[in-house]
Amino acid sequence: MRSFIRSYSLLALILFSLRGVAAGEAPSLSGTTIPSATQIVDMYSNVWTLSDGRAYENGKATPSSGVILLLCYGGTVYQENIHHNWWLWDSDTAVLSWVASSDPRVISPSGTTLPSATQIIDSELNVWTLSGGKVYEKGHLTPSDGVILLLYAKGVVYQENIHKNWWAFRNGAWAAVAAPPLPSASGTAIPAAARLVDSDLNIWTVSGGKAYENHQLTPSSGVSLLLFYHGSIYQENVHDDWWRWNGSAWITTASDPRTGHPFAYVGSCSPCNPDQPIAFSVTVIDTGTNRVAATIPMEFDAAYMVVAPDAKHVYVAGFPNSATAYGAVAVIDTELRRVVTTIPLQDGPEGIAASPDGKKIFVLAYPLLTNKAIIYVVDTATNTVESTINLPAGNFVASALAISPDGQRLYVSGNPLSSAGYGPGLIYVIDTTGASLVSRFSLPPYEFFNIAVSPDNSKLYVNANQLSVPPPFGYAIAVLDPVTGHLLAKISGVMTVGLFSPDAQHLYGTGLGSTVVIDTATEVPTTAVANLNVYGSTGYLTPFDLAITPDGKYLYIVVTNSVVVADTATYTVEKVLPVSTSGPIAIVSVH
Numbered sequence: 001m002r003s004f005i006r007s008y009s010l011l012a013l014i015l016f017s018l019r020g021v022a023a024g025e026a027p028s029l030s031g032t033t034i035p036s037a038t039q040i041v042d043m044y045s046n047v048w049t050l051s052d053g054r055a056y057e058n059g060k061a062t063p064s065s066g067v068i069l070l071l072c073y074g075g076t077v078y079q080e081n082i083h084h085n086w087w088l089w090d091s092d093t094a095v096l097s098w099v100a101s102s103d104p105r106v107i108s109p110s111g112t113t114l115p116s117a118t119q120i121i122d123s124e125l126n127v128w129t130l131s132g133g134k135v136y137e138k139g140h141l142t143p144s145d146g147v148i149l150l151l152y153a154k155g156v157v158y159q160e161n162i163h164k165n166w167w168a169f170r171n172g173a174w175a176a177v178a179a180p181p182l183p184s185a186s187g188t189a190i191p192a193a194a195r196l197v198d199s200d201l202n203i204w205t206v207s208g209g210k211a212y213e214n215h216q217l218t219p220s221s222g223v224s225l226l227l228f229y230h231g232s233i234y235q236e237n238v239h240d241d242w243w244r245w246n247g248s249a250w251i252t253t254a255s256d257p258r259t260g261h262p263f264a265y266v267g268s269c270s271p272c273n274p275d276q277p278i279a280f281s282v283t284v285i286d287t288g289t290n291r292v293a294a295t296i297p298m299e300f301d302a303a304y305m306v307v308a309p310d311a312k313h314v315y316v317a318g319f320p321n322s323a324t325a326y327g328a329v330a331v332i333d334t335e336l337r338r339v340v341t342t343i344p345l346q347d348g349p350e351g352i353a354a355s356p357d358g359k360k361i362f363v364l365a366y367p368l369l370t371n372k373a374i375i376y377v378v379d380t381a382t383n384t385v386e387s388t389i390n391l392p393a394g395n396f397v398a399s400a401l402a403i404s405p406d407g408q409r410l411y412v413s414g415n416p417l418s419s420a421g422y423g424p425g426l427i428y429v430i431d432t433t434g435a436s437l438v439s440r441f442s443l444p445p446y447e448f449f450n451i452a453v454s455p456d457n458s459k460l461y462v463n464a465n466q467l468s469v470p471p472p473f474g475y476a477i478a479v480l481d482p483v484t485g486h487l488l489a490k491i492s493g494v495m496t497v498g499l500f501s502p503d504a505q506h507l508y509g510t511g512l513g514s515t516v517v518i519d520t521a522t523e524v525p526t527t528a529v530a531n532l533n534v535y536g537s538t539g540y541l542t543p544f545d546l547a548i549t550p551d552g553k554y555l556y557i558v559v560t561n562s563v564v565v566a567d568t569a570t571y572t573v574e575k576v577l578p579v580s581t582s583g584p585i586a587i588v589s590v591h
Helices: 001-005 530-535
Strands: 047-051 055-057 067-073 075-079 085-090 096-101 112-114 127-131 134-137 147-153 154-159 168-170 171-178 188-190 203-207 209-214 223-229 232-237 242-245 250-253 263-270 279-286 291-297 301-306 313-319 328-333 338-344 347-356 360-365 374-379 386-389 394-401 409-418 424-433 435-442 446-453 460-468 475-480 487-492 498-500 504-512 514-520 524-528 545-548 552-558 562-567 572-579 581-588
Touching: 047 067, 055 067, 112 127, 127 147, 134 147, 188 203, 203 223, 263 301, 263 313, 263 460, 263 552, 279 301, 279 313, 291 338, 301 347, 301 581, 313 347, 347 394, 360 394, 409 446, 424 446, 446 498, 460 498, 475 545, 498 545, 504 545, 552 581, 562 581
Parallel strands: 394 446, 545 581
Antiparallel strands: 047 055, 067 075, 075 085, 085 096, 112 147, 127 134, 147 154, 154 168, 168 171, 188 223, 203 209, 223 232, 232 242, 242 250, 263 279, 263 581, 279 291, 301 313, 313 328, 328 338, 347 360, 360 374, 374 386, 394 409, 409 424, 424 435, 446 460, 460 475, 475 487, 498 504, 504 514, 514 524, 545 552, 552 562, 562 572
């Protein structure tokens, strides 16, 4: 929906970027800092040094002073100055400069281990990695060998070696320690187990119907079950009531957290009024109880969201600094329900998609004041940008991104731009294996916006606006053959292409204050959930985005400051949840 609106308001300004390249240098490891390293090599092979509080690129001073730290993170160079302000180096515009930023590193949650994580960031923001049985801090080898496990808990980094000996890193050196208890697997419960170990390595037991943390009684009685689940400790008592430990007390919770209800993740902002600063977050809604289960703080306003196929992570793209074209992708761990890392981008995001095998995330982006589209390819194993795919040069305003069900093709919709305005829309078809352009489709006289691929890979549905007819009368949905680009059908009406039902028999979208559903067999649209407007004090509650539960029974529709729950059997509203939001939304299945 944001693509559909935003494409009309972009400025047509073409900028070219110049980069200094120093050949022969391997990029520095993510997390490398000066000090203690003597130099940093960024993703473009530029060599960075720090001297007398000034940052130098390839020996040339950049406009900087009072710099106390240079950081390489995700291939990008950041600086911290004596005032503890953070800046990132803008290397993709005509005028190279430092742009206001924040420390991109996110402290690893207590209980993180290598493996299975790829790195640990401690409370001092040092990056720890494990390679060849050796432990590295900020890219520098620590005195270690034969290490099989790294564990981060309560601010301390531990290692276990092949001899089953344990060591803790304290005061700059490894010190022998007794083996710490490892965190219990999510879902471990007493009485099936004798004890639980939480993410902070606290030991939990039950005796006489009371729950004990590190042998200290917590205020509890009649406890029949103690459970460690998704990073939290829960108890069920003899009255079948459930409680969650918040670190100092038991607080009531709706039900057994293992019931398997999917969770809706919704981009939110609060308080969203001129008198108070805006706090960005992602709200997690339990679709079984329709209660807020968690609120995850964010550094930026969520613009696009996608769920990994294994449901272990949600990837949220947005703009950390709204004054620039820079963006980022926050990675949310759905078990811990927190942001575990942030991936910086050099351009503004305009769409996001996940490969069906979960190995890659594709982010469509382009600088705010240019018209060159680019796709960032993120490796989900390392949460770093492994490569980029550049679309053909030219004034092309990208609108949306979709991926084929087999993961072999990316479809990018958008519109060429000239001094006369937008031209007929284009769809670029890209091979994900070779990162090469396969073909391009056009359908004069229509502009192209949002796009979706049918689950059987037989149809492309794309929003098309007829250039010669003013809106809303020129709007349609073009149904195209994904191989040839031939027009299969044209569906009249205003609807932002959204998502398919689990059985692929319906395509849902938003428009005109309601939700629209298209029968994919007949290509006939009908209005669904038409009564959304009755909840608005001034008319329509404008729908921004929507998601559907895995069983196909409920739609979760994002409207102004609310999430509307509607059943798909009758398309009637069952519940209105007050959430300060304007989208996006995605539903995570519980496995």
